[in-house]
Amino acid sequence: MESWIVETRGLKKYYRLGDNIVKALDGVDFKVREQEFVAVIGKSGSGKSTLLHMAGGLDMPTEGEVRVAGRSLSGLTKEELAVFRRRKVGFIFQNYNLVPDLTVYENIVLPIELDGKQVDHSFVEELLEVLNMTEKREAFPGNLSGGQQQRAAIARAIASKPAIILADEPTGNLDTASGHDVLGLLKVVAKKFGQTIVLITHDQDIAQLADRIVVIEDGKIRKGSGLYA
Amino acid sequence: MLRNNNMQAVSRMAVRSLKNNRRRSFTMITAVLLSVFMLFSVMTVGVTYFKMQRLQNIRMSGGDFDAIMYGAAKEQQKTCKENPDVCRMGISAMSGYIAETEFDSTPNVVLMWADDVWWNEIMAPARERLEGRYPVEENEIMVTEYALEKCGFKGLKTGDEFTAVYGAGEKKKEMTFRICGIWDGYGDRSVFFVSEEFYRQTGFSPADISSGRLCVKFRQRIIPQKMQDEFIESMELGKQQKVLFTMDSAFSVQILTGIAGLVLITCLCAYLLIYNIMYLSVAGNIRYYGLLQTIGMSGRQIGHLVWRQMLLIGGVGTAGGLMLGSVVSFGVVPSVVKALGIRMGRGGEITVAFHPLILLLTVLIAGITVYIAGRKPVKIAVMCSPMEALGYRPAVRADKRRRESMAGRGRSVSPAGRIWRMAKEQIAKDRKKAGIVILSLAAGMSVFLCMATLLCSQAAREYNPSYRDFDMVIKNDTVQKEESEERLQIFDQELLKKLNGIDGIAEIAPLVYTEIAVPWEPGFADQWMREFYEMWMTIPYEDDLAEYKESPENFGSSLVGIGREDFEALNEMSPQPVDEEDFLSGKTCLLFRNGLDLKNSDVEGKSVTCTEYGNRENARTFEIAGLVDENAYTALLGYPPTIIVSRQAVEEFAEEPVIFKAGIRYEKQRLSIWERILQTGGYQPSDAGKETEDAILSVMEDSPFHRDYSYESRIRMMEEAKKAQGNMMEAGIGAALILALIGVMNYINTFVGNIQNRRVEIAVLESIGMTGRQVKKMLLLEGFLYAAGAWGVTAVLGTAVTYMIYQSMNYMDADFMIPLLPVLGMMALSAAVCVSVPAAAYRKIEKEGIVEYITMPC
């Protein structure tokens, strides 16, 4: 019996849009093993983002269950979900979503501080070193390039040593070269610090970096649900 | 469950957020600062006013009491004591007077007895110095240095004795008093306090109206009229008994109401502004809060983040406001309090009352305001779901009603009409917010309107020196002298010549008089004197009748001569005009009514005869044409009537009638109210005529009789009025400006936020063919509608409040008058602000282009 860090069972998410019902997810069984780098690939509207939001506890499924790090997310309150995200999930978004009022360093340690925990400064320093951001640690996000911002976001996602890192089109706003760099870094860093990554993308090339590719189409997993098929 | 202590980082973020949104923080801090400043100042004025009023009251009445009753019977004392509203009650009683000492025959010092409560509690606050103790022995006495001096015993000390004759009722008695104490302070100081024993042997009783004084201090600070009435009723007053309240409680209530009103308006404005900014800031940053939730910020922490910001803003603003308030209060409050009618006498500087309670109350009110304003925005921030904030959930909450109305009704309307309707709908869409903005704009405008109206009404008040609209009236003070020989002709030929030579004088109208006697006759003279005694005298007419018949010279009066213009002016005021020819020719006369209960019909057609004073031979009889009430035409009031005839008639009757008064009119055109307001701010006298007046005064000063004249002049009255008003108006306009500033800030924030929210909508409108000009027009119209709404509220509420305030302050009998020019100016200004904000906002949108707004995520 293998233990999964992320596991969904029969996950369904329906939206009502006007008179139509949109099936964003329609019975998804998705599993991720620890320290794995999984790319979920699909067209826009295929439900891949919804899957990610479910895994991160941002959204509640219409039906089915999500388990992350051995814990079921159903029945958690809003506050509990916030604490769950703070401790178990690191998010990386397309538009970086750094807090503009805080410096890079403060952004990175924010999830840790939000939990009232002691910041492991040497670890953060190491992280910055690997991400090549040491010099920018006191800069504000507004003064950084897209690639640098995304690197800061990666650092933020990893700094609290979460169980999984959920990346939603992290290179969507970057040009190809820096997009590639950022993803390479993500891969390198995750490897180095033993992190699990679920990456959402529509770009085959980007997905190639992953250990495993899962294709999602019309709310269903089309192939790649099994491991190393 | 022990909560995680994880707020430190959140607090730091709050500070950072404030620092990075400088403009927003600054606006909010300014709002709090201004409001706190207003609250603090207004309340300081209030407290200072009441404190000073109490002090003034204590000093004027020589004791701390609210009501005084003349004569108090035993039962009444009991009733009063049992009244639950009464805090304390003291009794004093007049026990005679010092009739004579070896040094002074008319010391005019009263002997009083006071009970314990009066002496120890009621009077204590009015005393500044006290040595010795209250008299116990019959011959002991408590004195003031002032009273001693009046008796000629200057320099006596405690323990010294003096002998004086005192009177009590009918009897007079010589007695040696021993001084057992000296006090000094406020109130009546020509008083010796005596012991109870002394008082008892004089035979006076507290029940006597002329002796007993019952002073009552109520528990409440402000005694409403109803309570006063109830108290008076409960005392079951005897016919001659009277209860007087020392304080004008109605005015106090008005001032309290005014303060409460200003506090309320200020709070409302501040609330609106803070709410508005916070709401916009949170609603505009909903993504930010969603983002914070995705990285694991809990709702509690987000609440803390927003509250923390509010706390910081509130704290900084309050501290600043209090500091500014304290600084300004020292300068402004005394003059405002003075303007509200507090005059401190000797040694009476108005000291600003800083009460810790004001500080506390200001902080509390500001805190509550900020709290209430922050609740909704915080709730929004806490409740926002991260998904919504990330802009993923499809928006299905389209406003169907509005869309239908736009599509359905818009068909047959002209483009201009449609724009007009769209602007209207925009405001109607968020009624609450529009109402808030309109109210807050109206608040500033209303206070401005109120101030401008009061100012204008004051300025419009005609400062008329006594009569006929003269610019200056000079009086001959010798006329008031007791001895006939001392009444001199100070306006001699030389002086008149000099006066006539002064440039800028249009008219000098002297009034002359001569002393006369009115001999008794059974007709009019008897009728008049009977009326006169009934009205004014305490003794019956019959007591003096014989003397009057015998020597009418003892009952002197005056014959006054007036010019044609004076007569015309009188005639104009009179309900029954008098034939001019008969009057000028000296056939008829007018009589000064002197407050008697006589009607024109009682005297008309009757005749009155007068004789020259000291010369019974020279007599003249006039037919009475009517009665007048204008007392400007009286010189020396005697028991018999003052007879007003033409000047010519007086000159024929007496050799050299004395000029007792001269009215002077300047050539210079007086300024209209508006010129006055524009030139001098309204309440300052203009310079017009100032030179002429100075010239007249210098002529008067040069004359040999420079001690014997007094004058009234428009310029002087206006100067005095200005002095009395102090900086009241500046303070008022300042308050209006602060409120207006808050209102405008509110408006700007709302509108800019509104446009920001509607960028997509506007972009869509433009993309479907609405021209930029049309969009701009729509926005301008919206701005204008805000202004119009604010005008409407001001016109209704503002005017009503203004009228009420005006009514309550109108002890100077000024006409109610809405100042057209400032109001128009205010309207123009507000319209300009209301229209320029959308224009500026639109220009910004235009610059940034519209396409971005369509493509902008969420």
Place this chain on the structure above:
Amino acid sequence: MAGTAIFAGGTVAVSMWRVRRLKQEVYRFTEQVEQGLDHIISGEGFPENEESGKDSLWGRCSEKLWRICHIWTKREEADAREKQLMKELISDISHQTRTPIANMRLYLEFLQEEEVSEKGREFLSLLEGQTRKLEFLLGSMVKMSRLEAGIIHIRQEQTGLFDTIAGAAGEIVPAASNRQIALSVDCSEDLQVKHDRKWTEEAVFNVLDNAVKYTEPGGSIHVVVRRQEVFTRISIRDTGKGIARERQAEIFSRFYREPEVHDGEGAGIGLYLSRKILELQGGYIEVRSEAGEGAEFSLYLPNGTA
């Protein structure tokens, strides 16, 4: 009245003060637990402090924590011992097999100088090939196991990448020219990257070796080195038969071999080694290819903070 108020106020103040103190105690306790756990996690060992021995709640907990740490340390030591044994075993295998293989080759050479039948010669040559392959395989496996077990240390130095590339290219040139494959290198000579010279050369060589292997004679191989924002990219593009998409993720796994090429040299270990080497240097490797259209392997080395 006033007395009651003062009393009530006093009571409130005292209880508020007590609650505050209690809270601080709890916070301190939590912090101590957290710090202790952090120390254990980081492997520094559990520090005893002066309060640990006291009769306090923290003392109670710290005893347990110390025990956990102790057990953990013991286990780690056992692991290390096992690892050491593995290391010795590998080294023993390497040592012990080296001599027999060398002897085998020596004897083969001797045998080839002898008169042997046609058939025999053929077998001999096959035997020689298999022996060489065994030697290569053993060598590679020793390298691999040393890398994986962390026995070998990567020493990254800031040094010119050109020499490294040149070294790898120089090694492959004979094989390439044998197969008539053109090799071109585009690398600026002053490009400085922090990397381990020897192992990086090995990684590049493995990829080049692979390229040569899968490229038909007459084809070409381009090596392009470019510095990007974060990584320096060494791209090796060949005109070979390419790799099907489905297999692209797998080619870097151990002992993977293209299904069609089970013969010939190679043990399916080169690319795996290359990936390992790059990962150990904070870089990564990727492939882009379509079947039949050649392949492009990219080796990414971090630029380092220079």
